[in-house]
Amino acid sequence: MATWLVKTEPDVYSIDDLARDKVTDWTCVRNYQARNFLKAMAVGDEVLIYHSNAEPSGVVGIARVCQVASPDPTQFDKKSEYFDPKATKDAPRWFCPDLKFVRKLSRLIALDELRNCTSLAGLALLQRGSRLSVVPVSEKHFDIIVELSSKASR
Numbered sequence: 001m002a003t004w005l006v007k008t009e010p011d012v013y014s015i016d017d018l019a020r021d022k023v024t025d026w027t028c029v030r031n032y033q034a035r036n037f038l039k040a041m042a043v044g045d046e047v048l049i050y051h052s053n054a055e056p057s058g059v060v061g062i063a064r065v066c067q068v069a070s071p072d073p074t075q076f077d078k079k080s081e082y083f084d085p086k087a088t089k090d091a092p093r094w095f096c097p098d099l100k101f102v103r104k105l106s107r108l109i110a111l112d113e114l115r116n117c118t119s120l121a122g123l124a125l126l127q128r129g130s131r132l133s134v135v136p137v138s139e140k141h142f143d144i145i146v147e148l149s150s151k152a153s154r
Contacts, residue, residue: 002045003142004037005059005125006099007052007133015049015061018101027072027096028082034134041065041097048137048145050125051108058110059145067098105149119144 006026008014018024029035041047045065051057071092074082087093114120124135137145 002040002042003047003137003139004041004045005048005050005135005137006063007050009053010051010060011054014051015101015104018049018061018063018099019104021101023066023098023100025067025070025072025096025098027074029072029096029133030082030084030094031132034132035094037132037134037136038097039069039095040136041069043068046102046142047099048142052133056108056110056112058108058114059105059149060108061104062102062146063099064102065097066100069095069097072096105146107149109145109148113148114145117144117148 013024026038029038043065047063047065048059049061049063050059071089072082072094074080075084075087075092075094076089077083082094084093114123115126120126120141123137123141124130124132125137
């Protein structure tokens with residue numbers, strides 16, 4: 001089983017939206033490396049949900065992959081800002097797994113707190129220039145982040 005982190009903007013789709021919906025297809029990712037990570041996700045993989053472009057940005061919850069990636073329907077929708085004219089039903093370019101809500105963390109783990117945690121050295125999210133919306137996370141780092149949520153904020 002692998003562990004991952006996905007970013008979402010809370011004003012577009014938040015952890016509360018996922019809690020309400022229970023399951024969602026993780027659509028609209030338009031970066032080839034991030035797409036490859038989405039395609040690598042397996043049923044049962046755990047996923048940290050990260051609110052980006054928020055004040056503060058940080059990890060807010062946990063989801064689980066409940067369906068492997070299938071073609072992202074937004075690539076075929078001419079009305080969508082994520083429409084891709086080069087994608088076809090026979091040769092899709094973009095994929096999305098289904099994520100199932102597991103739980104909200106007891107508190108948001110802000111980006112600054114993640115940066116200041118020495119045991120998270122090497123976390124892809126913290127690498128200079130890292131802008132991917134989907135990144136693998138080691139099981140050790142996943143567990144540290146979840147554990148941080150049970151401790152009082154620093």
